[in-house]
Amino acid sequence: MKLVIGNKNYSSWSMRPWLLLRHAGIAFDEVKLSFNSPTFKRDALAFGPTGKVPVLVDDGVTVWDTLAIAEYVAEKFPDKQLWPRDAKQRAEARAICAEMHAGFPALRTHLSMNVTANLAGLGWNVAVQDDIDRISAIWTGLRARHRADGPFLFGRFCIADAYYAPVVTRFNTYKPKLAPALDEYMHTMLDLPEMKEWLAAAVQENDFVAHDEPYRRAPN
Ligand SMILES: N[C@@H](CCC(=O)N[C@@H](CS)C(=O)NCC(=O)O)C(=O)O
Numbered sequence: 040m041k042l043v044i045g046n047k048n049y050s051s052w053s054m055r056p057w058l059l060l061r062h063a064g065i066a067f068d069e070v071k072l073s074f075n076s077p078t079f080k081r082d083a084l085a086f087g088p089t090g091k092v093p094v095l096v097d098d099g100v101t102v103w104d105t106l107a108i109a110e111y112v113a114e115k116f117p118d119k120q121l122w123p124r125d126a127k128q129r130a131e132a133r134a135i136c137a138e139m140h141a142g143f144p145a146l147r148t149h150l151s152m153n154v155t156a157n158l159a160g161l162g163w164n165v166a167v168q169d170d171i172d173r174i175s176a177i178w179t180g181l182r183a184r185h186r187a188d189g190p191f192l193f194g195r196f197c198i199a200d201a202y203y204a205p206v207v208t209r210f211n212t213y214k215p216k217l218a219p220a221l222d223e224y225m226h227t228m229l230d231l232p233e234m235k236e237w238l239a240a241a242v243q244e245n246d247f248v249a250h251d252e253p254y255r256r257a258p259n
Contacts, residue, residue, distance in 0.1 A: 040067040043086045043094040046074050047241035051152040051205035053093045054237060056108045059201040061233040063119045065112065067095075073246050106140050109198045123193045132192075132199040135177055139202045146170035150209045154241045156254040159214040171215055174206055179220050190227040204228055208238075 042060065044053035060067050072082045072092060080090045087094035087103035095102040095111065102108045113121040122129045145166035150158075181192040188194025192203070207228040210217060217225070228234060 040065070040095065040097040041070055042067045043070045043072065043083070043092050043096070045072055045079075045092040046246055047071075047237055047244055048155050048247060049074060049152055050092060051147075051209075052091075052105050054152070054205050054208070055105050055201045056093050056095065056112070058204050058231075058233050058237065059109060059112065059121065059198060061236070062196055062201070062231065063112075063116065063121060065116060065119065071244075075246055075248065105202075106136060109136070109201070113198065120195070121198050123195070123197055128193050131181075132197055135181075135192075135199055136202045138177075139206075143170040143174070143206075146174070146206070146209065150213045150215075152205050152209055153212050153251060153254075154208045154238055155247075156212055156251055158212050158254055162213050163215060167215075171210075171217070174203070175218055175221060178203070178224055179218065182220070182224055190223070192224075200228065204234065207234075 040060075042056060044050055044057055047054070057069070070086070072079055076082065083090045083092055083094070086096060087101055089103055091103070093103075093105060093108060095108045097111075097115075100111070102111045109121070113119075123132050145164065149162040149164060149167050151162075178192065185192065185194040189196075191197065191200045193199060207225055210221075210225060211229060229238075
């Protein structure tokens with residue numbers, strides 16, 4: 040199984056399936072393409088029809104959309120229980136993934152992923168706050184209901200956590216004011232060994248766009 044991704048510093052869509060596969064212990068070969076390369080589009084088109092990442096290539100199948108990748112992997116590895124086992128919870132998990140997939144345009148535009156930068160206080164506007172408030176409501180409600188089952192949105196780690204992982208890193212980069220109740224979930228996600236692996240690799244890749252440089256955080 041091959042997962043084609045973009046820069047670990049910038050590619051929120053790539054982070055989701057990468058984290059999902061790693062956390063589940065599913066082996067894959069990583070192929071990383073640089074957004075800063077003049078051949079990015081051509082390189083990406085060699086793997087999938089949209090010229091975007093991520094793309095999963097497995098056993099003669101090409102899957103080029105994050106939600107489709109998550110579903111494909113969940114079907115291929117049912118024992119990994121990548122969606123919640125309970126049908127009602129599964130429906131809700133799918134709904135919040137779809138909401139992330141299609142929504143939160145202000146957050147995505149103004150707090151774009153940049154995991155190694157410190158952009159505290161930047162990017163905020165009223166529309167961004169509306170997105171933050173909606174995400175806060177999702178996380179707070181799920182954590183309150185599933186606290187007894189574990190530290191993730193539905194208790195156990197599932198596709199929904201992978202889906203919201205780049206929001207966790209965005210909040211860590213832009214540091215908007217969040218309800219204290221969300222700190223615990225932020226820490227749970229940032230402390231995941233796979234998340235740490237991704238963040239460390241983002242520092243190492245040293246492939247930043249020039250206007251980002253003044254904001255680079257010192258490596259931990
Ligand atoms: N709907 C796609 C979105 C993929 C996407 O927009 N990927 C971005 C990187 S995060 C990309 O490849 N951008 C490069 C480009 O548009 O040229 C998915 O869910 O995977």
